[in-house]
Amino acid sequence: MTGALFAIWGGVNQTTKQDQFETAQTTTIASNDANRSVASENLDSLLDEEPRPWLLAQSLPLKGPSGLIGERFALGIDTVLRELNNRGGIAGRPVKIWRIDDGYEPENTLRNTRWFAAEPDVLALFGFFGTPTSKAALPIAKKAGLTLVAPLTGASALRAQGQTGVLHFRASYGEEARRIVNHLVNDGFVRIAVAYQNDAYGKDVLASTEKALQSHDLRAVSTAALPRNSTETTQAADTIVKSKPDALIVISLSKTMASLVNNVHRSGSRPQLMTISPTGTKALFRDLPQAAAFGVGVTQVVPFPWDARHPDVASYQRLLRQQQPDGDVDFDFYSLEGFMAAQWLVKAMEAIAPNVTRERLMKELKRTTPGLHRSIDLVFLGSDPWEP
Secondary structure (H helix, E strand, O other): OOOOEEEEEEEEEOOOOHHHHOOOOOOOOOOOHHHHOOEEOOHHHHHOOOOOOEEEEEEEOOOOOOHHHHHHHHHHHHHHHHHHHHOOOEOOEOEEEEEEEOOOOHHHHHHHHHHHHOOOOEEEEEOOEOHHHHHHHHHHHHHOOOOEEOOEOOOHHHOOOOOOOEEOOOOOHHHHHHHHHHHHHHOOOOOEEEEEEOOHHHHHHHHHHHHHHHOOOOOOOEEEEEOOOOOOOHHHHHHHHHOOOOEEEEEOOHHHHHHHHHHHHHOOOOOEEEEOHHHOHHHHHHHOOHHHHOOOEEEEOOOOOOOOOOHHHHHHHHHHHHHOOOOOOOOOHHHHHHHHHHHHHHHHHHHHOOOOOHHHHHHHHHHOOOHHHEEEEEEEEOOOOOOO
C-alpha cells in the first residue's frame, strides 16, 4: 500500500430558548444545505419544525486550533442523521442536533451545557469533545437527568468503577497508552520522554503512560507540560531535548504537537514520535512539515477509514459518496468515529420508538454498549498524503 497511513491492526478489546443566545451566533454550523438540515445552534429554528424533531445536544470545537477535529467528527454524525431523516426519521420524526461551538474551552462547555440542561426536549448530550470539557459538563448533566453519550474522550476519570452519567463508545486512553508503550519497547526504544497537555486530559493520559512504562520496569526520561490551545512550547522542548530521548510520546492536539516537534527538531533531536487518537492524523499531517510527519505513530480507536472490507467502513464510504455527489469525498478517522457512534445511538432510538424518552434511551444504550467495536489500531504517517 502506498501513501501516508499504514495501519497495524490491534486486538479487539474492549430555559428559555432564543433569548439565551444573544451572544451566540444564530447561523447554522455546517456550510452546506444538507448539513443545515440536521444541525443548528439556533434552537428555535429546530423546535419550530414540523414534525417536531427528536432533539440531541452537542458542544464541541468548530473553530480555533481544534476546529478541524470537531468539524470532521460532526460530519460523520451528520451523515448518519441525514440518511435517517431522508428515509423518514424515527416514528415519523427527524433527529436533529442542537450544536454549539465551545472552542475546546471548559468554561464555554459549561455555558453550553447549562443551556442544554434547561431545555426539556433534549434527549441526550451526544458527542461532546474532550476530557476537561466533558468533566466540566458532567455535574450539570447529571443534575438535569441527562447523560453524556459517546463523548470524544478516553479519560479514566470518566470511566471509574461506579461512574454514572456517561456512556462510552470509544476505547480508553489507558488502552491507547499501553499500545504505544508496548510497541516502542518491543522495537527497542527505552529512553522514552512524555510531553503532556497541562489539563485534565493530558494528566490523565500521562498517568496511564507512566503506568504502562512501569509494566516494563521503565520510567520516562523526562516529562514536560504543554499549554492547551497554544504553540508556546519552547520550554517543553528544551526539557525534552536535555533528556536525550530515543522516543517521544506527545499528549496534545495537532497544532501544539507540531510546534513542539518543530522546536525539538531545531535542537537537533530526532526521537521516534508517537501520539494518541485525539491529536488527529489529518490535522497533524496538515500542521507538521512533510519531512517531520514521516513515521509519526498514532493510535486510533476505529477501523482504517479506507478499508472498505470492514462493513462499518463500507457503509461510511457509501453514504459519504452519496451525500457529496460532486465527488469531493474525504475520509478520516474522526468522521468515521462520529459515524459509528451515531449509528449506535440511532439503533437504540429505533429500538424503543415511538416512546423515546431520556430514561428509556439510556437504558437501551447501556444494554447495547458496543464493547466489541472498541479496538486500538496503530497507524504511521508517511511522506505523502494518503487518499482513497
